[in-house]
Each structure stands twice: as structure tokens, then as C-alpha cells.
Amino acid sequence: MFEIVAFYLFAFLTITMFSITIFTNNALYALSTLAAGMIFISAFFFLLDAQFLGAVQIVVYTGAVMALYAFGMMFFDSLSTVEEHIKNPRLVFLLSGIIALLIVIIFVSPVIGENVQANLPVHEQWGNTQDVGVVLFTKYLIPFEIAAIMLLVAMIGGIILAGKKMDLSYSELSEDEIENLEKEEL
Amino acid sequence: MSLNAYLIFSTLIFCLGLLGVIRRKNLLMLFFSTEIMLNSVNIAFAAISKFHGDLTGQMFAFFIIAIAASEVAVGLGLLILWYKKTGTINLDSMQKLKG
Helix, strand or coil: HHHHHHHHHHHHHHHHHHHHHHCCCCCHHHHHHHHHHHHHHHHHHHHHHCCHHHHHHHHHHHHCCCCCCCHHHHCCCCCCCCCCCCHHCCCCCCCHHHHHHHHHHHHHHHHHHHCCCCCCCCCCCCHHHHHHHHHHCCCCCHHHHHHHHHHHHHHHHHHHHHCCCCCCHHHHHHHHHHHHHHHHCC | CCHHHHHHHHHHHHHHHHHHHHHCCCHHHHHHHHHHHHHHHHHHHHHHHHHECCCCCHHHHHHHHHHHHHHHHHHHHHHHHHHHHHCCCCCHHHCCCCC
């Protein structure tokens, strides 16, 4: 009973939040509703007995990724409304519908089709976090290390890309110097 | 709740993200839509993991989160670079891509 109520409540909330993210014209609304939707999605992980993933969802997604987006938005003109023109909205909805149908078929067919054997069975007496830890550091150790290196490379790449020409601080320059710089850029 | 309920919910969210990717012209909004799609797949993985008593799905969801995090770092760096260069993050401004 509790699971059914929670499922429908959070499903409704998540879909509402993400719909606002998709359809709003204000970048700040999009960011905050996306963060809220991520939090609500973590509720599904807790419902599905994946407590570790739920915590990671909150910490990594809502904590780190959203903070990164909020930081990135400081560079852009985030208060101006986003204007978008779609030439053929009917085509968009038709395409989405077809792909949605395709995805439902793809997801459901293996579940109906065969009897799946558990490759890495869940140990009830251990609890989710310990189970995930054991599997992560035995069966998935090399992917884990590769993911660590990938995150490091991505972080350095992001810093280098975003940090270009940041050695120049406009606040320490005089008005004339800034004007000269702007003329040079033009 | 059955597995199908979770999968249908995940597909709904995925389609919302897909709609955003098709609809959005602002690159930052496009990124948001991508995040929604990645999250929906995570739910599907966690649900399949639970209903088959198998941890592989949770592992894949974990790695998807790691990949999404690095995607944001690199993508946002590129976006900031593009914004400094052209003053806009509209998708149409990338049609030429002459540098």
C-alpha cells in the first residue's frame, strides 16, 4: 500500500517537475525544477531497495551536477527568456510518439521473452550498500578505475576549456586599459 | 508495484527528455534534457535490478551517473568557450562551425 501511494505521488511530482523543465522559457525555472526532479527520482531508488544509488543521486546529481550548472549559468545571460521557434511541431510529437512506442517494446520484450538468471545475486543479509561495495570492488574494479580516470580527465578538460583567457582580471584594470582591450578584440 | 509500472514511468520520463532534445534550441536547455534522459534510464536499470535480484543494473546506473558528471564538466567548458566566442548559446549559431 505504502509503495503504491509513494510510487504514484513521486511519479506525478517527477513528471510535473520535468515537464516544467522542458516547457518553460526561463532558464532559472528550468534549473530549479530539474534539481527538484532529481531529488524526487532518488525516492524511486529508495523504493527499489537501491539505497546507495539514491544517496549518490542526491549527492552527485543534485549536489555536484546542479551546482556546476548553476555555476555555468553565471556565464550566460540566464535572466533573459529563451526563445525557440519550431518549424513543424506536429513532426516533433509524431517522432516522440514513435520512439516512445519503440522504447516500450524494447524494454518489455526481454522481460516477457525469457527467464533471466541473476548474474550477481543480491544478499539480503548484507544490505544494499555493502553489496554494492563488494561487487564494485571485485567484479567491476577496472571499470571503476577507468571511470575515476575519466572523471579526472573531464575535470581538467573542463577547467582548461572554461579557464581560457581568465588570467586577465578586468576589476584590476583601469578604464582606459579596458577600452583598449575591447578595441583590440573588435 | 510491478516491473512494468517502473518501466512505463521511466519511458514517460525518457520521452519528456527526448521531447526536450527535439524542441530546445538553447544549448543549456538541451543539456538539461539530456540529464533527464540519463536519469530515466537509471530508474529502469534500478527497477530491473530489483525485480531480478541482480546487482548488475545498479552497477550500470552507477557508471551512467559517473559518465553524466564528466559530460557536464566537458560540455559546460565547451559551452562557456562558445559563449565567449560568439555571445550566444543558441543551437542555430553552430550551423556553420567554421571556428
